[in-house]
Amino acid sequence: xxxxxRIEKLQGEPxxxxxxxxxxxxxxxxxxxNPRIMQLMDDSLEGLFLIFDVTEASFSLDDVIAGAxxxxxxTKPLLRHPNMRQMVxxxxxxxxxxxxxxxxxxxxxxxxxKVCDTLDEALAHCRAELTA
Numbered sequence: 001x002x003x004x005x006r007i008e009k010l011q012g013e014p015x016x017x018x019x020x021x022x023x024x025x026x027x028x029x030x031x032x033x034n035p036r037i038m039q040l041m042d043d044s045l046e047g048l049f050l051i052f053d054v055t056e057a058s059f060s061l062d063d064v065i066a067g068a069x070x071x072x073x074x075t076k077p078l079l080r081h082p083n084m085r086q087m088v089x090x091x092x093x094x095x096x097x098x099x100x101x102x103x104x105x106x107x108x109x110x111x112x113x114k115v116c117d118t119l120d121e122a123l124a125h126c127r128a129e130l131t132a
Contacts, residue, residue: 005033009040014085015049015126016040017119020057027063034078041078047085049126050078053119054091064099079103079111086112086129088122 003021010017016037020029041048079087089100103111116122 004029007033007036007040009048013127014044014046014130015051015123017051017053019053022056022058024054024057026059038076038078038081041081041083044083047083049086049088049129050084051088051090051119051122051126053122054089054093054096059093059096061095064095077109080109084112086114086126088114088116088125090116090119090122092117 003019004023005021006017006019008017009015018033018037037050078084087100087103089096091097091100097115100113100115102108103113114122114125116125
């Protein structure tokens with residue numbers, strides 16, 4: 001079954017997993033999913049880990065730059081929300097991995113980002129951080 005994206009707040013854990021499908025379009029869908037994730041963050045009583053699994057999606061350099069800018073510098077930037085504990089990106093794409101690490105630069109507000117290869121690795125990282 002194909003999907004454009006999935007957003008799931010894990011039961012009993014401060015973790016939101018967003019999976020982007022192969023037909024996800026940064027230009028078309030970002031304005032659609034950001035408010036949904038923002039609402040989960042607004043409703044949370046604690047900081048959340050935001051896991052973005054982009055292993056199936058493909059992005060151009062322009063997509064990556066536009067997404068980073070919108071998520072950090074828009075009117076209500078998702079990655080500057082007070083309940084954003086850490087962003088975890090799952091990807092093996094060198095472009096996406098470089099862009100994710102670039103979010104920690106001062107121009108993007110020094111976003112706390114971890115890059116992982118798999119969802120299992122990302123979840124293990126978040127859970128280890130919770131018990132630290």
